[in-house]
Amino acid sequence: MPNACDFSRDINTIANIDAVPLILKMVKHITGMRFAAVARVTDTRWVACAVDDSINFGLKPGGELVLQTTICHEIRQHRQPVIFTHASEHPFYSRHPTAKKYALESYVSIPIIRSNEDFFGTLCAIDVVPALFDEISVSQTLALFAQLIAVQLDVQDAFMSKEMALLNAIETGSLREQFIAVLGHDLRSPLSAIRMSADLLEAKLTDHRERTLTSAIRKSSQRMSALIEDVLDFSRGKLGGGIPVKLALHDDLDSIFIAVINEITASHPGIVINQIVSISSRVFCDGSRMGQLLSNLLGNAVTHGARDHPIQVMAMTEEDHLILSVTNQGPCIPESLLPLLFEPFTRSSEAGRGEGLGLGLYIASEIVKGHRGTLSVTSTPETGTCFVARFPIS
Structure with a gap:
């Protein structure tokens, strides 16, 4: 396999998102499939960033597949989910070269799209045996997980940019503080949507393990919310003459x-x-x-x-x-x-x-x-x- 060192930053960023291992476990549990991954997909390469593998598919973080042999290559172009539960009986995917090459019977892949509309990659699951699940429900749930990953990527990039800005000359301070204020404000809306969706999902689930994993995602989003509120308070203090109090x-x-x-x-x-x-x-x-x-x-x-x-x-x-x-x-x-x-x-x-x-x-x-x-x-x-x-x- 080609060297994936060029993608080490993306791999490390995904590794630093605490919710990713929980998301991959949830994906496997919801779909019944035994392999789940977060993949970085560009116009030339497919690189695994995080993997939960119970079928010994052979991929680890940093491992690569030839881009043209993946369905993710097609998803990158049309930016739509691809789902099939029984390839050998599917009118289209029974003849698809990717399904044949990797002997896939079941497959789910959801695009991960950043807030600036950049295509990061996919949240995907595969198995060599057919799967049984409701495709619409799984698509909606995994789309929520993909959105959570995208928001976390944006947050980590923003905080990394902020820390680098702190090392610049002092005259950049005002621009930095304005950036933080805008960042905190813009992140609250998608984060609120994720928290509400996690609450709804937790309320609907009856399995204890599923509820535990969903609760962990909700708690991660709550911690993110607290960090964002700290950032907003910081920007209010710096730009508005102090943190406002209502006496x-x-x-x-x-x-x-x-x-x-x-x-x-x-x-x-x-x-x-x-x-x-x-x-x-x-x-x-x-x-x-x-x-x-x-x-x-x-x-x-x-x-x-x-x-x-x-x-x-x-x-x-x-x-x-x-x-x-x-x-x-x-x-x-x-x-x-x-x-x-x-x-x-x-x-x-x-x-x-x-x-x-x-x-x-x-x-x-x-x-x-x-x-x-x-x-x-x-x-x-x-x-x-x-x-x-x-x-x-x-």
Whole structure:
């Protein structure tokens, strides 16, 4: 087989999409076929980027087929799905050279088309025995999976472009921030469609394994949504003079904070959070943003803190101020790095479990500024790392 090193970037990009292995398993399960793949298809080459093979077809990521021997070559031209369940009884595909060459009886291939209308390749499944499924339903479901892959490709490309832009001269900063704002806005619509479709699909499925896989896809899209919201908050903060807050009197801030703590605990079962939440006064604030503030601080503590030590959360009123603190044990942050923690795209190099874009603490600091408060951090081996937010109550 020809060397596929020229396609290493595409292979790595697909490998970095967490949902792809789940999608391939779902494709096999829904169709009943035993081979599924994501293929990069150009005008000269067919290269496998991800493979789930139970029939020993012989392809691995980076493996190639001669383009002209594939039906994907035709799909690249007409950009329409191709499905058949029993080639030897099909009026057209019983004579098709690809079906004959690879002894295919069942076949599904859905085009993966990027948002800029570029043809990336196909999401496909094959088997050497006939398959039994509803072609319309399978076509619609696999088209949804192909759309999810396309959106993830766009997101990864956009973030890669953004990171490269950060290395450019400082005068490109304004253009970069405008690009991020447009990117976040444009990605929300297709992502919302994917999340709603995953919800509908999960509601219709009865098989536990199918529901588990669909739930994983939905959770991946939710995480993408959270990243996009962080990007939008970043762009609002940079381009609009700060993250907007809607101030109102709240007497339920206790319940807002406790709900956030419960949500973090539920999503990270191995984490212990000790809490002291006692807010005796009504607070003039943006309740939603205050919940986001605590969520970001807790998310940082979960990511960078020691797993065998509990996280401490305290929220209470003191005279005419509200004080919120989050403390975790773990690697001590060098004093020289402390002032940089609230800068965008900054992540601790010691943690090794870091996820996200490095915007959480920046957004937290912007929320605090919007409430005319202060956010400080200390980090010592004895007391751990402690973030303290302090706000005027009224």
